[in-house]
Amino acid sequence: MTISQQAFEQYTIAFYNLENLFDVHNEKYVLDEDFTPQGRLAWTPQRYQKKLQKLSDAISKVGTLQTGKLPAIIGVAEVENKKVLEDLIQQPKLVKGNYGIIHYNSPDERGIDVAMLYRKDLFTLEHAEPIAVDVTMPNDEPDRTRDILYVKGTLAGMPLHIYVNHWPSRRDGADSTNEKRVTVAKQLMEHVNNVDPILNRKNQEKPLLESTNVIIMGDFNDDPENDSISNEILPYGFQNVTAPLKKFHRGSLNHKFKWNLFDQIMISDSLNNDVPDALYFHQADIFDDIMLRQWKGKYRGQPARTFVGRTYKGGYSDHFPVFMILRRN
Template sequence: MFFKRKPPTRRYTIGFYNLENLFDTRNDPRTLDDDFTPDGVLHWTPKRYRNKLYKLGKAIAHTGRETSRRSPVIMGLAEVENRMVLGELLKSKHLSDKGYEIVHYDSPDERGIDTALIYRQKYFEVLDQEAVPLIVNSVNGMRDYTRDILHVTGLLNGERIHVIVNHWPSRREGEEDTAYKRVAAAAGVHRIMDRVRETEDAPRFIIMGDFNDNPFSKSIREHLLSPDLFNPMELLLSHDKGSASYNFKWNLFDQILFSRDFMVTEAGKHSYVEANIFNDRFLTEWTGRFKGNPFRTYAGRRYLGGYSDHFPVYIQLELNM
């Protein structure tokens, strides 16, 4: 019996995914990437690299597809080493026929990991792009060379939007001791938005990233969120659901916020439909004490061969006719 494939809907998925150290296998003398080489402590071989590309491609291609019946039209990414790994990711089995293009800049991060954006040319046209440095100091007073903020302006099905991709400073030196860095990052995002507002009336923003803070953290709730922004991720975090787990506690560091104008239905423009964490079973640990957690590539130095230590998150917008 022949089953006709259902056509795509007017829903469009916009997602974000922390890829957990998508490194190539070559040593870059300018960055601290020695662990991710065949002779490094993680024994990062071409075979392991190819396996990760395949799996990440599968995860991206399926994000939001069940309801939109198409792969994401825009996907923000974190923890990518360079443009080359992005190009090889887009050549992987599940993405090679989707028509994705890349926005990427090398950042000053000491480990060499960057933010990036991939998008499907059929639906999104890039008009402008910039990498905005985030200047913060470490607790010792020295500059923290962290990831840039990526700002991309484009037309989504003809509608002008601004996408801002973030990977805020980590909690490695302690949550409270580093909170000021993430507050500074929130201020950096607002400077970008204010600059846009000087030249555009009622611009529409989509702000995404790994913020290394939860929806109700001070940096998000008090400094990033504003009356004209909505954060649907506040409704998703619970004791048994999140995008990443640490010490058996769920976090939702991966978030997507957007202008409240997306809550209004207007012909020719997009309106918000839903937000979710993409945590299908194939992305999870199937058994044991970590059952349900993201199936990650490494646990410490131990190779597991999974996807990432984060789940993708996404929102869906509907194009109103």
């Protein structure tokens, strides 16, 4: 007889790029004119509410097959402000999760930020801060990008250091922008090393309250095999638990009919442990349920987007969420 997954004490930690979650108001100093009722995309209150409903429905199902409950922690990207997150967590599918919000306005030129949602009954917040990154290349104009969000706290008694990322895009070409993402990776690791200078993150035998457990999640605009991930992060005490999920026919987003896995979760070696009462990494997956996919036409099977160009499609996002499950020893 098999043991039900729900017989274990386990928690879902997820990341989801929400694809331009903007409200309908034109804010000063934010390039959000397109996302207004009179704007290029005719972003009406009705369309905004439909997107909130769809995103909340998706988030409510991430990891629930494995745990039977709402995600404990969700890192998110492409949110305009704290208000859109307040609207999101008040949706009927999420309100019972009693989520808290960690958000800071970033200097990104498009006005999009990263943030973290957490269940206040499970995660105790101790500290949070934005980490400013500088990706301006020599002889270039200043390049303003998203901050990295750093959060310290405990999940069901387990100390965690969490970094939520959204790295510079490939819009100007993967090769020409590669150095920017490598630069962000180096600055991220500087912070990690300041938090954990003696590399406790590599120790799989530290007692529960003495361990340094680091989770790096986000939309990296790079695949697992690219320099920024494989050379700048993984050699320093980390495992990419989402890397095995990338296949020719599977990923977290699709560009020109090619699957990529830009959305990833990396964990410190300390989360592969058998320490009594500690949480340990159990499994990871992409939540690419049929509900999140386009179901007809030449883009069948790809993420069901809100917009394709200027054409409103009324979908969820151009990315699938990724997630992992932590279990209690």
